[in-house]
Amino acid sequence: MQHKYFQQLQLDVLCKSIFLSGLLLFLLYTLLFHNHANTTTILPLLTLPHKWSTSSSDGGDGSSRASLPSDPADLSPTEISHVGFVVIGSLPTWRWRKHYIESWWRPNVTRGYVFLDKEPTPEFLPWSTTSPPYRVSSDFTNLKVYSKLVNPPQVRMVRAILDMYRQGDRANEGLRWLMVCDDDTLVFVDNLVEVLSKFDHTKYRYIGGNSESVRSNADFSFDMGFGGAGYALSWPLVEALSSKLEGCIERYPRVFVSDHMVQSCLADLGVAVAHQKGIHQIDLHGDISGFLSTHPQAPLVTLHHFDAIDPIFPSMDRLQAIRHLMKAAEVDQSRLSQQTICYHRQSNWSVSVSWGYSAYIYENIIPRSTLIKPLETFKAWVRNTKYPAFMFNTRWLNGNACESPHVFYFQSVDDWKKNKNASEIVGDQVVTTYARKWPANLQPCELAGNHSASRVDEIQVVSPGRTRKMAGVMECCDVNHEVGTNVVGVTIRSCLKDEVIA
Ligand SMILES: *[C@@H]1O[C@H](CO)[C@@H](O)[C@H](O)[C@H]1NC(C)=O
Ligand SMILES: *[C@@H]1O[C@H](CO)[C@@H](O)[C@H](O)[C@H]1NC(C)=O
Ligand SMILES: *[C@@H]1O[C@H](CO)[C@@H](O)[C@H](O)[C@H]1NC(C)=O
Ligand SMILES: *[C@@H]1O[C@H](CO)[C@@H](O)[C@H](O)[C@H]1NC(C)=O
Numbered sequence: 001m002q003h004k005y006f007q008q009l010q011l012d013v014l015c016k017s018i019f020l021s022g023l024l025l026f027l028l029y030t031l032l033f034h035n036h037a038n039t040t041t042i043l044p045l046l047t048l049p050h051k052w053s054t055s056s057s058d059g060g061d062g063s064s065r066a067s068l069p070s071d072p073a074d075l076s077p078t079e080i081s082h083v084g085f086v087v088i089g090s091l092p093t094w095r096w097r098k099h100y101i102e103s104w105w106r107p108n109v110t111r112g113y114v115f116l117d118k119e120p121t122p123e124f125l126p127w128s129t130t131s132p133p134y135r136v137s138s139d140f141t142n143l144k145v146y147s148k149l150v151n152p153p154q155v156r157m158v159r160a161i162l163d164m165y166r167q168g169d170r171a172n173e174g175l176r177w178l179m180v181c182d183d184d185t186l187v188f189v190d191n192l193v194e195v196l197s198k199f200d201h202t203k204y205r206y207i208g209g210n211s212e213s214v215r216s217n218a219d220f221s222f223d224m225g226f227g228g229a230g231y232a233l234s235w236p237l238v239e240a241l242s243s244k245l246e247g248c249i250e251r252y253p254r255v256f257v258s259d260h261m262v263q264s265c266l267a268d269l270g271v272a273v274a275h276q277k278g279i280h281q282i283d284l285h286g287d288i289s290g291f292l293s294t295h296p297q298a299p300l301v302t303l304h305h306f307d308a309i310d311p312i313f314p315s316m317d318r319l320q321a322i323r324h325l326m327k328a329a330e331v332d333q334s335r336l337s338q339q340t341i342c343y344h345r346q347s348n349w350s351v352s353v354s355w356g357y358s359a360y361i362y363e364n365i366i367p368r369s370t371l372i373k374p375l376e377t378f379k380a381w382v383r384n385t386k387y388p389a390f391m392f393n394t395r396w397l398n399g400n401a402c403e404s405p406h407v408f409y410f411q412s413v414d415d416w417k418k419n420k421n422a423s424e425i426v427g428d429q430v431v432t433t434y435a436r437k438w439p440a441n442l443q444p445c446e447l448a449g450n451h452s453a454s455r456v457d458e459i460q461v462v463s464p465g466r467t468r469k470m471a472g473v474m475e476c477c478d479v480n481h482e483v484g485t486n487v488v489g490v491t492i493r494s495c496l497k498d499e500v501i502a
Pocket of ligand 3: 345346347348447448449450
């Protein structure tokens with residue numbers, strides 16, 4: 001059973017805490033998230049289908065390129081039709097992973113292909129219209145370097161960029177970006193467009209995320225956009241890379257993974273990755289709820305490795321859990337998993353909401369500086385990994401009611417856009433609810449006045465309906481709670497000038 005962690009935390013943590021507390025000091029030295037300061041502009045997002053011509057035949061060879069698909073003179077805001085997705089799949093995994101992709105793919109809106117290792121077998125035909133259209137990766141066994149390749153399937157993945165480029169100008173018309181990802185990557189498309197719109201697509205740009213695991217970054221590269229997390233390449237860079245790719249593969253036949261090979265090729269072209277918060281490789285195992293409950297103030301762009309982690313909601317399977325998260329994502333991607341913290345002073349409670357995912361109540365006033373650190377509910381990617389395992393600071397649960405939360409998970413979303421009745425009731429607002437999934441097993445926090453939250457079984461969060469959260473800008477909230485009742489209300493609002501969260 002997943003999510004045992006919180007249920008068994010007292011036992012579990014007591015055993016570990018003596019050993020772990022000695023290591024606490026060293027934690028201070030782990031790296032902080034980069035803090036991008038330039039994330040305050042918000043550009044209008046147009047997610048309407050855009051006119052583009054579709055390739056009339058399969059696999060044009062691109063030999064008759066007449067003009068750039070991406071017109072540098074076009075200075076209009078970046079929108080969804082400017083992004084071409086290169087989803088790297090394989091037939092054996094497509095059977096279940098297609099559901100991951102279909103959870104975010106918007107037929108006739110999102111552009112691009114899934115690149116498969118072979119022609120689909122009859123079981124996949126006719127090809128689902130809710131999946132990205134497929135292309136079969138081009139054969140490269142005749143390349144001179146082929147016999148020297150240590151990992152040909154990974155080279156196929158690198159070559160998906162070239163295969164996409166070779167779909168030709170008509171298929172690629174108007175593209176400013178390629179977004180390359182795996183078939184077990186969730187993409188939050190509106191957030192991706194918002195993030196990409198901040199970058200100059202007419203220059204060489206390589207935007208990605210690094211691994212949460214120190215070890216993975218060290219094994220491959222700290223300066224890499226991890227492939228499962230997904231990385232974006234501006235169109236001029238795609239062109240440059242495509243013309244240099246075969247030479248690069250010849251230089252690096254022994255590079256073992258595709259994203260490292262791409263990073264090596266780009267480094268040789270003088271291009272460094274721009275790390276973007278919100279692009280998540282998820283090189284973690286087990287229950288990642290602690291991680292998803294403390295997301296930094298940056299749009300959630302991707303999540304990866306769903307086959308390696310527990311379902312992200314308790315008592316659901318992986319696919320149910322993904323679809324559940326998508327219910328919130330369909331209403332407001334800008335706030336998805338964004339952490340907002342406020343206090344109920346009468347009870348000395350701290351409330352931390354990860355919009356559309358979870359809400360925590362602590363029976364103590366804990367400053368934001370502490371609450372933004374993930375609770376280490378998850379395990380390292382590599383078993384028995386040496387400390388420090390993670391690229392960020394974490395908190396351990398110690399079973400102490402003054403430091404451990406009551407945990408509630410996203411249950412429902414009332415969308416003013418879809419539900420007329422709700423819109424009459426709450427106006428321009430979205431109401432999300434969060435429910436307790438197992439009985440409270442904490443003693444009250446005596447230090448803070450013994451105000452137990454064990455009776456609370458639901459948290460209702462009201463957030464703005466029409467205004468997207470500004471990327472990178474924290475929001476604040478107020479707690480509305482009548483002592484003794486089982487519901488806690490939270491209203492998300494803009495922060496006051498210099499509001500202190502503590
Ligand atoms: C996509 O567009 C085609 C052609 O316009 C149409 O036949 C098809 O039904 C559309 N698919 C979806 C899922 O809307
Ligand atoms: C919404 O309102 C309509 C008519 O006013 C009513 O028929 C319907 O049952 C209501 N739906 C809900 C979920 O309350
Ligand atoms: C809140 O906790 C502080 C100690 O941290 C205590 O002095 C104060 O009385 C508590 N307030 C209430 C309302 O319980
Ligand atoms: C706090 O509550 C616990 C049990 O709920 C009780 O044993 C303890 O005496 C209380 N402490 C205070 C200071 O009220």
